[in-house]
Amino acid sequence: MRAEGGHSTKKIVSRKELAREIEQERRSGRTVVFANGIFDLIHLGHVHYLQEASREADILVVGVNSDASARAVKGPARPLVPASERAEIVAALSCVDRVCIFDEPTATETLELLRPDVHCKGTDYTIETVPERDVVAGYGGRISIVGGPKERSTRDLIHQIVLRYGEDV
Numbered sequence: 001m002r003a004e005g006g007h008s009t010k011k012i013v014s015r016k017e018l019a020r021e022i023e024q025e026r027r028s029g030r031t032v033v034f035a036n037g038i039f040d041l042i043h044l045g046h047v048h049y050l051q052e053a054s055r056e057a058d059i060l061v062v063g064v065n066s067d068a069s070a071r072a073v074k075g076p077a078r079p080l081v082p083a084s085e086r087a088e089i090v091a092a093l094s095c096v097d098r099v100c101i102f103d104e105p106t107a108t109e110t111l112e113l114l115r116p117d118v119h120c121k122g123t124d125y126t127i128e129t130v131p132e133r134d135v136v137a138g139y140g141g142r143i144s145i146v147g148g149p150k151e152r153s154t155r156d157l158i159h160q161i162v163l164r165y166g167e168d169v
Contacts, residue, residue, distance in 0.1 A: 008091035012099045018061060019113050021098065025059055033144075034116035036063035036107040038070045039086045040079045040154045045122070047093065049147035053120035054095035056144050062090050063110050066103045073105050080158075106131045115139045124150040 013021070022032050035053040039046055054060040064087045070079040079086065083101050091099045102110045111119060111132050119136045120143075127133065127143050136143055 008088050011091035011096065012087050012101075015100045015102065015110055015113055018098055018100050022059075022061070022114055022116070030059055031057035031118070032059045032061060032114070032116040033057035033118040033120055034061045034063060034107070034111065034114060035120040035146075036065070036102075036110070037122075038065045038074065038079060038154070039090050040070065040074075040081055041157050042089055043152045043154065043157060045147065045150065045152035049120070049122045050090070050093055051095050052146035053118075053144075056118045056120055056146065057116070059097045060095055061098045061100070061114065061116060062096050063107050064090055064099060064101050065105075066101050069103050069105055108132050108135050111135050111141075112139075116141060118142050118144050120144050120146045122147045122150065 025032065033053055033056040035050060037046065037049075050060065050062065064083060065073065066083045067079055070083070081089075087099045087101055090096055100110065104110075107119075108131070112135055119130070119132060119141055121130050123145055125145060127145060130136075130143050133143055
């Protein structure tokens, strides 16, 4: 499932195409892990989260919230970076095998379609607070909390930029 030639855009596929690819991979005995997020300004916390998620199975699939979904979750001023660019940046990470963009506020519908073996969330969640936990349990998947302590966030980066540069940006 690795993209040929290292081009990150080859890793970005529709959910429908991804579901077909995952089924083929399962038939060959490979396992799939799914991680998701907005990934508006990529920071070290995102990298650690995705690197650790990739260790949970053979193939790491990342769901990126669409622009409308990001606005619904984070407010009207977000995202700063369009979904197509956020997806390409995430896809450029070597630990990521495939990326899809989803429109819903949570990854529930994507999880129902893809049915990954493992669903990873960051350390700002517990297994009990993962919004999609019932869906994952319903199809027999496992939830894993991965990544380092929540010491970094896009919100904090934006705040630092505003404090440091104000309107001079």
